[in-house]
Amino acid sequence: MKKIRLLFLAIAFLFTGFSALNAQDIVEDQIIESLEFREVDIKDVLRQLAKQYELNIVFSEGVKGLVTVQLTNISVRQALDSIITVNGFAYTKKENVYRVATQEESAREGRQSKLFQLNNAEAIKLKDTLAKVLSVEGTIEADARSNSVLVTDTLAVINKIEQMVPVLDQITAQVLIEAKLIETSLTNTESLGIEWNTTILAAGASRKTSLPFEPTGTENWYSNIFPPANTSDGNFSHGNKLGFPFVDTSQFTFGTLDFSSFAAVLKFLKSRTNTKLIANPRIVTLNNQKAKIHVGRVIPIATYEMDSTTGSWRITGWVNQTVGVNLEVTPQVSPDGHIRLKLKPEVSSSSSGIGTGENYRPIITTRTADTEVQIKSGQTVVIAGLVKNRDEVTVTKIPILGDLPIIGNLFKRINRGIGEPTEKTDLLIFVTARIIKDTAEPMLAYDTNILSAPPRPFKLKAR
Known part of the structure; x- marks a missing residue:
């Protein structure tokens, strides 16, 4: 009987979670008939949208400036994307929370670091080759003593380098x-x-x-x-x-x-x-x-x-x-x-x-x-x-x-x-x-x- 009760509670929890997700999607898909602001601080504009449509939005200290908005017949999701990106900012959404930051802050926080240990290629020489695929914010360091390279960049660039290293690190043919x-x-x-x-x-x-x-x-x-x-x-x-x-x-x-x-x-x-x-x-x-x-x-x-x-x-x-x-x-x-x-x-x-x-x-x-x-x-x-x-x-x-x-x-x-x-x-x-x-x-x-x-x-x- 106890097992049946626990199973029922788990199913109820899952349905509650799905309901919350579906509710969030429904809110973001709502159509805004008209939205207009003139020379208003961007934080105030986003706060107004968050309050009216029950959204969770947080800002970094770098998000500031006056914006002018005039939108009609647009979804809440499209309105947020337009207001944030057109004015030079970036945002991420995680667990129903929008985080708005500057492009530089978003790039830094989205970067990852990975150490590549080389077996055959020389780290100093390979560094110049891998540097060509880095993003603007990416960095690469080579350690000759351990023959390794440390790459810090976005996940997409890290994944690309992971595919390149095995090809470039093959045994050099000898004659x-x-x-x-x-x-x-x-x-x-x-x-x-x-x-x-x-x-x-x-x-x-x-x-x-x-x-x-x-x-x-x-x-x-x-x-x-x-x-x-x-x-x-x-x-x-x-x-x-x-x-x-x-x-x-x-x-x-x-x-x-x-x-x-x-x-x-x-x-x-x-x-x-x-x-x-x-x-x-x-x-x-x-x-x-x-x-x-x-x-x-x-x-x-x-x-x-x-x-x-x-x-x-x-x-x-x-x-x-x-x-x-x-x-x-x-x-x-x-x-x-x-x-x-x-x-x-x-x-x-x-x-x-x-x-x-x-x-x-x-x-x-x-x-x-x-x-x-x-x-x-x-x-x-x-x-x-x-x-x-x-x-x-x-x-x-x-x-x-x-x-x-x-x-x-x-x-x-x-x-x-x-x-x-x-x-x-x-x-x-x-x-x-x-x-x-x-x-x-x-x-x-x-x-x-x-x-x-x-x-x-x-x-x-x-x-």
């Missing part, structure tokens, strides 16, 4: 950059040429090409290493000059290789006794972050200053100049697994100089290029065209007499190479880029036996 610098020596009767059986993307080219390292020449097959094979459409088996700028051997050339072609290139080069691997550096970098690789040496170069007393130059210090191979690689990973590589190779060398003793200054020759290529993860970009020539100078002299100053040249003979250089060195740079999908994935997982790949045809060309 493993592996470079192989291979140097092979060719005599003055040889030039290295590769007949590609895969699509090659070359800087400056508008069609598929064999990307010859030398523009002309005849071929002698190394049939005991790789048997001849038919080339695919667009390849040129004789290495004829194609008329594109990139075939000039004084410039860099760029191309891409899949894994099997890359393995075949290395296998062929390994078979040559005069080929050596100079360096095989590896570096892991984040998406859109530059990676730098340097293989070479540092040359100290003197700096000079004129001595006003003696009228001669004197050494004031030394600066270091790097010489060798510098390679800058910036990867940009796309959602479909492709990698856009910004490549900037620079090759510098110093084979001669001017002056003697402390006044000796090396002459540094530098070649550089700047290009972009797009490859799939695991493919290789080949950079070629880095040919160095070396001439031999033979000196035959009579001991002691040939070393005498001035007259020593009468007792020695110098033979300099004329025409073709006695030795040419071809430097090839292979850059392989792979997307690392798991940060815990070891780099050794990418070590593969390149010699197990099927061969591709190569040839040595004799002029």
Whole structure:
């Protein structure tokens, strides 16, 4: 019996609540036939409406000013909205109570704060991105120590940022950059040429090409290493000059290789006794972050200053100049697994100089290029065209007499190479880029036996 009585009281309470709500709605829907005020304080106007229609209205201290109202055939709800908003104020309704305040007060009281803890993105950098969606009254603070951002704004903006943060806080893709610098020596009767059986993307080219390292020449097959094979459409088996700028051997050339072609290139080069691997550096970098690789040496170069007393130059210090191979690689990973590589190779060398003793200054020759290529993860970009020539100078002299100053040249003979250089060195740079999908994935997982790949045809060309 007691349970039935309690249930009855609960139902009665609910009906009472619904009745109160319905009564409030009925009052607010009543039609005002005519409402007119001239230069009356807005609080007095709202008090009059509250008294006449039994409304609950409260004001903040900032609500003040004279208003003029002239309304006909309008509901109580519409009249309140018009009088309040047209005069630059705002209101909220909660539990049948209207609260009227200024726009600034309403915005401040309607704001919320939420702390977003970031796992991958940097709070300082993400702050600038999230600040673009804040309202005029919104604020955002970044804490680098805890790697979090505190956002204070309206509920709508907070909800929008809640959707953005998981997208922006994803793990940044990492790319493993592996470079192989291979140097092979060719005599003055040889030039290295590769007949590609895969699509090659070359800087400056508008069609598929064999990307010859030398523009002309005849071929002698190394049939005991790789048997001849038919080339695919667009390849040129004789290495004829194609008329594109990139075939000039004084410039860099760029191309891409899949894994099997890359393995075949290395296998062929390994078979040559005069080929050596100079360096095989590896570096892991984040998406859109530059990676730098340097293989070479540092040359100290003197700096000079004129001595006003003696009228001669004197050494004031030394600066270091790097010489060798510098390679800058910036990867940009796309959602479909492709990698856009910004490549900037620079090759510098110093084979001669001017002056003697402390006044000796090396002459540094530098070649550089700047290009972009797009490859799939695991493919290789080949950079070629880095040919160095070396001439031999033979000196035959009579001991002691040939070393005498001035007259020593009468007792020695110098033979300099004329025409073709006695030795040419071809430097090839292979850059392989792979997307690392798991940060815990070891780099050794990418070590593969390149010699197990099927061969591709190569040839040595004799002029």
